Amino acid sequence: MIAMSTRHILLGLLAGGPSHGYDLKRRHDERFPQARPLAYGQVYTTLQRLVRDGLAEIEGTDSDGGPERTMYRSTDEGGRELEKWAAEIAPPAPFVTNEIFAKVVVSILAGGDPAAYLQAQRTAHMERMRQLTAVKTAQGADLATVLSADYALNHLDADLRWMTTTAARLTTLTTEVYAS
Amino acid sequence: MNHPTDTSVPLLAARDLTKSHGRTPALRGASLELREGEILAVTGPSGSGKSTLLHCLAGIVRPDGGSVAYGGERLDRLPEKRLSELRRTEFGVVFQFGQLIPELTALDNVALPLLLAGTARGQAQAKAGEWLERFGVRGQGELRPGEMSGGQAQRVSLARALVTGPRIVFADEPTGALDSLAGEQVMSALVHTARETGTAVLLITHDAQVAAYADREVQVRDGAVVPQGVAV
Helix, strand or coil: CHHHHHHHHHHHHHCCCCEEHHHHHHHHHHHCCCCCCCCHHHHHHHHHHHHHCCCEEEEEEECCCCCCEEEEEECHHHHHHHHHHHHCCCCCCCCCCCHHHHHHHHHHHCCCCHHHHHHHHHHHHHHHHHHHHHHHHCCCCCHHHHHHHHHHHHHHHHHHHHHHHHHHCHHHHHHHHHHC | CCCCCCCCCCCEEEEEEEEEECCEEEEEEEEEEECCCCEEEEECCCCCCHHHHHHHHCCCCCCCEEEEEECCEEHHHCCHHHHHHHHHHCEEEECCCCCCCCCCCHHHHHHHHHHHCCCCHHHHHHHHHHHHHHCCCHHHCCCCHHHCCHHHHHHHHHHHHHCCCCCEEEEECCCCCCCHHHHHHHHHHHHHHHHHHCCEEEEEECCHHHHCCCCEEEEEECCEECCCCCCC
16 A cells, blocks of 8 residues: 555656656655655665556666766656546545554453543643644644644544543443453 | 742642532532643533633632632632723633624724723724734724624634733633634634743633644543543
């Protein structure tokens, strides 16, 4: 899944014109400021695969006074592949790997204190939400930073609402877990 | 004027507050502290007692029991005249629906607390204009509340709450009636201004994304503040 995204994101970055791996990595990290930065190795491996599959090709080399760098450009087929991918619906996840819910259930099974765990988890979520809010409201934050922080904030908020509902229903859940 | 400045002492401290509306208890022993310049979010579900807590802390209603200390004064025991003076000069309040005076322009709404405090009209209006500018609504100065968007009206409410240079702003669900983008603009404006001016903010909200603008969060459940580290 991650490899597929990287492949298409690099094709997207190449859509504006030929570029080399270092520049692609830098532009990726700028465009997606809250995402995990791309590793150079991953960029070069992905570029080689794009060439292998006919979606990109080597344009030439560019030294620009420094070490020689291989320039890549997207092929027509790469352009079509990118267009297809960008228009595809991302499937809403049918199953959510929910570590928090797993911990609540395990805590009930082990005779622990799931309410205390949920409260501690809430505190950690709120702390992360405060950090993200500080990032997006800092002077000079660009829109890409604001939007990616918002994405994370909305997901953490959804977790919090789920945790609040779950905390209110722990007694029933405990009964169910012991009955089954 | 008695301005508390020692940061080791809370600016505002409530202990074991109780308050009932008729036979229904709204507060059952709520305690909290607000420090100088701190932005504190008070969160909790509807009906948990958050708004009643704010009303007691801001001196809008008197608690049935417990104490509220502000700079060496017991708000719960002060005569109405002194309470009213504090509300006018040292506290600013923002409500969910702004509660601007509909017949007055934005500029006159913001100037009003200054006029009530005895400032000359021209001076009050000039200062009100500066505060409207600060909240990005100077252009709406001649509009009445009904002619503004919800977000603009709420920014005018913030200007009105801050124009007297209060020590504390009490904000009760200030973004509750706004869409998320307008809500963000209001919260950013409030937080930036509070930080610049060193104003403490007590922010009531049920929205975690709004609470995330604060330095700290306390939760209210069933009329009491949940101690940190305790499960609810």
